[in-house]
Amino acid sequence: MRRKTVGNKVVSVLLAGALAASLAACGGNTANTGADAGNNAADAGTKEDTKSAETETAADTEESSDAAVADSGYEAKDLGGRTIKIGLWWDEYWDSNYQSLDDIEAAGGSWTNEETMQMKLDAVRAVEEKWNCKIEWVNLGWDGIIDSINTSVTAGTPDCDIYLTDLQFGISPVANGYVQKISDYAPADSDILTDGTVFTRQNLLGNDDYLFHESTTIPSGAMYMTYNAAMIDSLGLEAPESLAEKGEWTWDKFAEYAKACTQDTDGDGNMDVYGYGSAWTPTVQGFCASNNATIADSSTEGLSDPKTVEAFNFIDQLYNVDKSARPYQDDWNNDLLAFSSGKVAFAFAQPWILIQEIDNHDFDMRICPAPVGPSGDGSMTPAMITNNYMIPVGVEDATSVYCVFEEMMNWYHDDISYRDDPEWFESGFVDEDQVTLANKLGALANNDLWNSIDSEGAVSKVFYGDVVNGDSTVSQAIESNKQILQDEIDTLKIQ
Template identity: 60%
Template sequence: MVMSMAACGDDSGSQGSSGSGSQAESGSQDSSEESSAASDESTQDSGEEASGDEGGEEASGGEEHESAGTVVLHEPKDLGGRTIRIGLWWDEYWDSNYQTLDDVTAAGGSYSNSETMQMKLDKIRDIESRWNCKIEWVNLGWDGITESINTSITAGTPDCDIYLTDPQFGIPAALNGYAQKISSYAPADSDILNDQVVLRPFNVLGSNEYLMCTSDNYIIPSGACYMAYNAKMLDELNLEAPEALAEKGQWDWEKFAEYALACTKDTDGDGNMDTYGYGSVFTDTISAFLASNNAAIANSTTEGLSDSKTVEVFNFLDRLYNVDGSARPYQDDWNNDQLALFQGQVAFSIVRPYMLIDNAPNVDFDIRICPLPVGTSGDGTRMPVILVNSYFIPIGVEDAESVYLVFEEMQNWFDGDTYYRDDPEWFESAFVDLDQVELAYQEGSKTGDDLWNSIPGLDVGAVFYGVYVNKDQTVSQAIESQKQIVQDGLDAAAAGIK
């Protein structure tokens, strides 16, 4: 099964002048936490929007809606009052601690759709009665959840029956053998092994046996990465809209390089460039241009860093940063590099919906999205992988089948009627008009499977820093020095998921 998986690198991996640039090491946590938390606004804001409560309008209970598929309601088992604990790093407000909407608000929670929030609370009551159990979301904090995963599971006594994880620590947990196989606990007629209305497996290096996520992540692409541009800047230069060029098959690397160079200017005549054609954080830059060229570094157990398509990507970036000078010099400051588009310092960048929602209202120009420019070996069908938050049941959890079935029922609070779950209002509010919304869905539906920024130890950032920041290596030298490191990292990862 091919799935569109989710987000260009959320980890900063930002390094100092040493230029090691490892995406999984120092500096990655703070920005990844910030980025993950922000991107999660589309899926879990205020604890209830993970299921699509962003809409604000009451769902219409009087209408009949088409079911997305069949979800089998399994025969319950008496769990003897067991509390099923779900670990995460923020507060959720629909578990056994909350009986009513008033309980939620009294505890400091909020919701934007009272009907769907009540449906969640009602589902908890139903599960408690059917299974004789309790359900508890446990806010372990960002540092606490990684510590819990790395200590309690290895000790054989996991703190939680289920963990919700950011890709930064969820994928390593799966690779390190901390998760039970889905096939070992999910019944043959379970949703995740059939229609996947509620839950889907999350693929890691060809294995979909360990991590799972809610299926709504693949309906509304709120975690997708898009190329965005300053429309005012292009209009002032009489440059045709990139999305219009894309429709005519004319939006490729050459045209992008032409546009980027045209937008690179010394606007105040002081001899220094004030605006550049392109700028973003290095993780998003690498991920986006790899996708645009149908290239991948880590989508299989064989390193793709030295593949000819990947080499083409880094050579093109070398043109932007070192030859044309149309890419903004890397500041090695995560927010500075990531938000340069909103500061009017670059014409093009890579963004996510939450960035547009948070920042676009504060600028005096339209920010529009466009397809990625098609690379030399690309065909316009790929996008960076969308890295969604995912769940796993750790090794050491007893009766994992019952835990899974309770969790499946809980996440099916909408009883298979996805009308209640899938509210696109938050996502669509990121874009300036309906044409842009349509384009966002179109681009967000494209597939991606390169996990280079989520597997520990690959250190792809060293190539970026060596060639474009420190400028002490050529592309070929940087790739040659790193390709075995990437292969060793993939070998270690593959060993962990066998």
């Protein structure tokens, strides 16, 4: 039985071939690097950033540790000194190998908030004592974690009790029966099956019983339309946010703005600034969502859905008819970051990109709702792709493993103000109104997983075949590739 408590601030990752194809199509782990950076920002800096007085921390630590043992949520089971291993692809510095902040520093670790790092260490001590176990974060590396899943998990003898997975390699083991169901091991009154303060289940094409991630109230993985406010002002154009409030921010209006922003600024006869430009994946994600279109969020492909066809036709219009979109360079960073050098007025970007680029330009980049397509209603934004945990088949006593993990990950004792520090997220936006809008739009994220499952590149073949190469029309490209995507979805059917 789980005893739910609320603490206060004082006490307070199958087939090798399929995986290889998926990674080749998705370009390794680059797709989600930014989300990872956002989710882990709180522990990515140096200890000097917000260091507290050591004497005060020491006193709080003793009180906090005692309270953590007393207030933990499940009745303990003696695990006989078992080491619970959590596999991932970077270093974490709060487990049984670290007894103090000095140990972390000596190992080359760092933190941005001394208080919360100490709280994490206290949580480890608490579960160690209560469950008679040890905790170990195991840095397997990106290639290593894939190899471990491909070998040990498929053999039924997993190297780790819990794996953190990128969806590029996390869905396949689920579909092939190598992952235990959450509902089979989590207690009925567990956080993950009730209020979801600590963990949130990941929906995979209609099934949310296998993968889970840390809950958050901050949409650090959201994707927004962003624009060069100085350029819009200089052209005497009304702010897109204002148009959106009046219901006038549509694809037609956006097309007008994009044309107006496309200019030959140096008079050499060649356009050097364009209305829109970004990498191809956020372009597809953004304009599909703005038309309420999803390509892979159920057991049926959505590539041939009329709403998706409309989105690709609009993208084709921008690039090949109006020519108000910057010619595609097929260079990821060149395309993705064109907004930062003032080469485009509008783009789609995630918070981590805005934060990364904030010192690389001298103009305000603001966000706005994406313009609404003919089949859209403003209620959908692109999916927030997260990393997810799984407990593989072959892990003994998965219930205890889960309970220990939940208690440890609830190091903040349900006081989410410690976990969800908004400072990093908010630093990507120019004012409070923009932060409010960012939170509002982030709550509208869809569950379109095509960018994580399309190992055969069906969607990219449509974009490149039509927009980039002009080898076919949108309809022809979609007709040629829709079954490829459906076949991929069929191989990932989850029971």
